[in-house]
Amino acid sequence: MFVLFRGDFTRWVEEADRTILRLLRDRDRDGVPSEVVLRDGSRLLTFNISWGYDPKGATAQVATNISPSIEGVAVEFFTTNAVVAINDPETGAPLLAVA
Secondary structure, three states: OOOOEOOOOOOOOOHHHHHHHHHHHOOOOOOOOEEEEEOOOOEEEEOOEEEEOOOOOOOOEEEEOEOOEOOOOOOOEEEHHHEEEEEOOOOOOEEEEOO
16 A cells, blocks of 8 residues: 655655655745656656655655656656755756765
8 A cells, every 4th residue: 555645744754754855845846847866876857746655664655747747757756765866957956965
């Protein structure tokens, strides 16, 4: 079972995930492209997210570009513990670096 959230999430989010999810759901970034960089080197172009927790999972699972869908942009999935950085894809400026 996997439950997706889109609204106010602060009471549901594990502390380690909060910064990543807040940045990607922030009203200044929701709908604006972000580049999510994963530990395996993948770079995901992200306009919006839906997220949730597997009942046995300790980290958030994220679906990108799904609500609303963006024509020509892939729907991607990742977990927050795989994120190493979030950048502005237009300028390359770092928005978040994860240790």
